[in-house]
Amino acid sequence: MAKILSELHLLGTESDLSSERGVSCTGDLPEPSDPKMVERAIAAKAKLGDRALILGHHYQRDEVIEFADITGDSFKLARAAADRGDSEYIVFCGVHFMAESADILTSPKQQVILPDLAAGCSMADMAAANQVKDAWKIFEKLGIAQRTIPITYMNSSAAIKAFTGENGGSVCTSSNAERAMRWALEKGEKVFFLPDQHLGRNTAVLRLGFSLTDCVVWNPWKANGGLTDDEIRSAKIILWRGHCSVHGRFTIENVNEMRSRVPGVQILVHPECQYEVVSAADVVGSTESIIKTIENAPQGSSWAIGTELNLVKRLAQDNPEKQITFLDKTVCYCSTMNRIDLPHLVWAMESLVRGKVINQIQVPEKIAKAARVALERMLALP
Numbered sequence: 001m002a003k004i005l006s007e008l009h010l011l012g013t014e015s016d017l018s019s020e021r022g023v024s025c026t027g028d029l030p031e032p033s034d035p036k037m038v039e040r041a042i043a044a045k046a047k048l049g050d051r052a053l054i055l056g057h058h059y060q061r062d063e064v065i066e067f068a069d070i071t072g073d074s075f076k077l078a079r080a081a082a083d084r085g086d087s088e089y090i091v092f093c094g095v096h097f098m099a100e101s102a103d104i105l106t107s108p109k110q111q112v113i114l115p116d117l118a119a120g121c122s123m124a125d126m127a128a129a130n131q132v133k134d135a136w137k138i139f140e141k142l143g144i145a146q147r148t149i150p151i152t153y154m155n156s157s158a159a160i161k162a163f164t165g166e167n168g169g170s171v172c173t174s175s176n177a178e179r180a181m182r183w184a185l186e187k188g189e190k191v192f193f194l195p196d197q198h199l200g201r202n203t204a205v206l207r208l209g210f211s212l213t214d215c216v217v218w219n220p221w222k223a224n225g226g227l228t229d230d231e232i233r234s235a236k237i238i239l240w241r242g243h244c245s246v247h248g249r250f251t252i253e254n255v256n257e258m259r260s261r262v263p264g265v266q267i268l269v270h271p272e273c274q275y276e277v278v279s280a281a282d283v284v285g286s287t288e289s290i291i292k293t294i295e296n297a298p299q300g301s302s303w304a305i306g307t308e309l310n311l312v313k314r315l316a317q318d319n320p321e322k323q324i325t326f327l328d329k330t331v332c333y334c335s336t337m338n339r340i341d342l343p344h345l346v347w348a349m350e351s352l353v354r355g356k357v358i359n360q361i362q363v364p365e366k367i368a369k370a371a372r373v374a375l376e377r378m379l380a381l382p
């Protein structure tokens, strides 16, 4: 079932919406109220030992992070999966595109498991492979495709990574988008950046010095991307019209309000936030670099953080001598990251103990081969 769903996802049809990824629990999910849940998790993990590697993205709930062998941002976790050839199973506590990347980077003998198949990413769902290929055909017609290098953010389907690999491009994450874009501009004249317009714009303008007018936004729901032929021809950076529904909520008003309320506060945000927010921030970085910034911050310093709430709460708990607040007043969990809870993790691990692999993420080899090229280009970036 997981294989079929994964293939549907890769076809880039309507079915790649997270909500349509199907029923992932077959009724044997532990009761969330089971008072022995933690004991069960400890026992299952001990029985699996080195056979299973549990990876946890920084946005995961505390109850799940507690059982992760390695925690990290998407780049660190992709590397961890690629480096751990000895683990039979990779239990990926994160979202679908991360598990797909892990499957692509691991050996055929290893099996990657996503404890809840509904853990997708709304941003990744904003770009379907057929839409991306249609846009590319227009670039070919306009004679710019051979001078354009696609860069796709890790938060995209394997099919889009495959398109990127086939067309001379690379994957990037929030921790290496600048390097990937510089690399692309050494190879070509334009960058086609998918699917996060904010990360693309923030990188091009705030890190590489392009102007806002060098960037255009390709709207996949409009003819010709909603652009004139001349706009497409003269753009340096063509940004896909996608965004993160969590980070897109932070506003410049949040930043201004925080600065007036907390004197000396430093604003620390993820680069998926809007351009105005990132421009006004003091520090910008991936989830891993947000953690390092806070760990290295002086005692007594004040920080307002614009990223997912599970991570911000954990940072506040782990750093009581620093004043840490959430940049927005309203709650902002990533609902799909939150799908992975302890009952799902226990279900995945206990099933493995019984010799049953549930929710395996398997990218068909034809797509995996081309996507691997784009992922390996990223891993080889200087």
Ligand code: 13P
Residues within 6 Å of the ligand: 058, 072, 073, 074, 075, 155, 173, 174, 175, 244, 270, 272, 285, 286, 287, 288
């Ligand atoms: P990181 O690569 O910074 O962990 O970000 C992944 C992500 O999905 C942020 O929304």
Ligand code: SF4
Residues within 6 Å of the ligand: 095, 120, 121, 122, 123, 124, 155, 244, 245, 246, 247, 272, 308, 334, 335, 336, 337
């Ligand atoms: Fe996707 Fe945004 Fe959630 Fe990250 S925080 S997984 S980009 S929806």
